[in-house]
Amino acid sequence: MKDILLPVAHVFALVMMVFSATMLAPLVLAVWSLDPALSSFVISAFATFFLGALLWLATRRFKRELKTRDGLMLVALTWVALPAVAGFPLWNYLPINYTDAYFEAASGLTTTGGTVLSGLEFLPRSINLWRHLLSWLGGMGIIVLAVAILPMLGVGGMQIYRAEMPGPMKDTKLTPRIGQTAKLLWAVYAGLTAACIICLKFAGMDWFDAVCHGFSALALGGFSTYDASIGHFNSLPIEMVLTFFSILAALNFATHYLAWRERGVFAYFRDAEAKAIFGVLIVSCIGVAVFLYLKGSYPDFSTSLRHTTFNLVSIATDSGLHTQDYSRWPIFAPMWMMFLSCIVCSSGSTGGGIKMIRTLVLAKQAHRELNQLVHPNMVRPLKVGGSIIANRVVFAVLAFVFLYFMSIVTLVFLQLASGLDFMTAFSSIIACINNAGPGQGLVGPGSNYGVLNNFQTWVCSAAMLLGRLEVFTILVLFTPTLWRK
């Protein structure tokens, strides 16, 4: 075990040292605005860097080229351990225990956006910036960032890239070099974020809120600087900007790159996932808006459409920003939104859940099985968007969905055993594993995860990590063969 863990720890130490540099952003802001969290960031940044350096020196002897299993281990280790480090400034400054600090940091990095904090508008700006920055870094992926900036991760880079990138088909690269691909993806991501921030500023936010919510929107994070989330602004332009960018973030970033390179939108129409996402969102928005209007939740249809669109898109794309306490809507609406949160996001996006491509593969596979019953001799490959999906991928999708549902079942039972009511237990796990954010019941948009006890919070943290790394990467840690020589 030592031979497996220590070489990975050596690379992880490097990731940690790079990560400590990200703490400089809130630190600089704290210096500039003279806020009281300054010392927490100074301590945390130095502690992270020195811990990393120490680990690096201590494991220097074990340096070697990373193999496939090391890649999996590195990604899992990074995602489990970084929240522990990232939560440090929060724990140091805020009156919360370590469980909550870990949850908050994990919620940021996994882009879940559920929070344990209240009175967000009264927090020092540096703390809020840190929360949103975590979301943003986790959105495209810390490992993808590391692959982009650390050339040494070259060949092994593909392995770890695959362990972190969401979606079932990860062999397509934008460029021959994995480092180059990672750089491009981050460039697209950063470019869209900058565009979103500027739009938000024009829509009426101040620069600080625009930056924070821009990070949230593109990462599909869901953190806000206000307890009432976007409801605080009560502004249609802001809602429109955020909805637009949330949908962009829920699409495959490789598609964005292609569209940018071709200077046209045709790339989106060639992308089967994008088409399905648009279809599902448009039908759902109109359907739920009509439903809410008929049920009398809102006096007129346009108000109903406005609130439905923002909140439904936000939850469906696993962002989690909200303007209304939608848990008070008739139960069909929030449950439908929760269902969408499981399937809507595209592979290669910053969102969570099963991903649209897997949903399409499963639907086509079910269709194929039905046809096979009628025509036993039929030969038909499984096609999505015109390209053939190999059976190997179909099996992987089936295995993924099974593990995904079993994870939900297991975690929900743990929450129930700890004494939560069914709606809270179920919705908290669904919201966490999809990295969506707010759930229903006690953890609905009107409240937050602060009401959970320590055990329940840890279960939620575990659900978030499982969801972000698409179950396999975490579960593989529990397979004995990984640890055997």
Place this chain on the structure above:
Amino acid sequence: MKIIILGAGQVGRTAAYHLSREEANDVTVVDQNEETLRELQDRLDIRTVNGNAASPRVLEAAGIASTDILVALSNSDEVNMLACQIAWTLYRTPKKIARVRSADYTEREGLFGESRVAVDVWISPEQLVTEYVARLIRYPGALQVLDFADGRVRLVGIRALQGGPLVGQELRTLREHIPSADARVAAIYRSGKSIKPEGTTVIEDGDEVFFLAARENIRAVMKEMRREEAPARRVVIAGGGNIGFRLASELEDKNQVKLIERDSKRARRVSEQLRRTTVLLGDAADEELLLEENIDSVDIFAALTNSEEANILSAMLAKRLGAHKVMALINKPSYAELIESGSIDVAISPQTVTIGSLLAHVRRGDVVRVHSLRRGAAEALEVVVHGDADSSKVIGRRIEDISLPEGTTLGAVVRGEDVIIAHHDTTVQPDDHLILFLTDRRHIEAVEKLFQGSASFL
């Protein structure tokens, strides 16, 4: 440099490996077998595209529009030539290299060219391997014989053995031993590790020595390293495939050649085309057959079939039955390492032989020949220097004043027709061909920079 490799066969995979490990290259591999591609992408930092190599659509998906070099290495000559033609016609790809095996194409004057079939460079791995084996047979005792400057200078790898006059002596005594012939030891490997060759270095029994010398002096130098072996007369070739057949036709005039082929149809065809070779129908690993053909008096047994396992086994068997020296064609580098320490005398790696001719085209600066050595860890280069004393970092300087990267030896200078073995006071002149030996390939970039000249010249 952006490179597309067509075909992920043995040669294609090796090329992808060698080219992609150089940071400056972006490699895309095209093949029809998805499994092979996936496995390749797991190991190398490259992009793969699944499809027919000669289809414009597939080439486009592989990024042909912005590609600098197209290397067509698929199994089919026709696909390779067509792919190059399409790349040139539609996309004006600057450099197109194709694997063309059939002599019918390669021997035809005026077939290839800009307004003809658009192949800039053709390589035939079978031809290269055949020449390589033929050189080895010509110099018994050598592990490797590599040509530079059209064969005027050769780099020879040899295992020093007790009995050679120079073994146990310091290198600088070489001149006293053979005053008439000049040579330069470029590298010494002792139990797998490289030792810097200096005047005071003592050659030990079992060292692998690489030296550079003019063609006519090679035998004299080899004699210093190990007792001279009689030139080979009786040669048995196992496998009548492309390589076996070519080798037989090259050797049959001077040597007594027997060729063993398993397939009766192939044996018939080969026998029709060869004049003096005895073609035998049978299994090369058949003890009876080998004994019947007096294997114990054979000078060289070369196992050159398509199956490397069969080559290893039949070569080992031939050695045990008394063949003087056995060679085997082996693709897997790990096998080659295993057996060269065992009972097989020479392992021939077709990829290593072939890859050099590709590498010469991706090197910056005017590199005319590259030989990959020691399974890609070392490299020997022939570089042409251009410019004058102002624009170049090497021209007009004595060799001792040129700051070569670590592990790099400048072994010889070819000036026009003359071969000058490099000494510390040799001065480099414009248009000299320099022969360099790098024990560590990773310094290649520094070497490229050194010989590229300054930007103003480019």
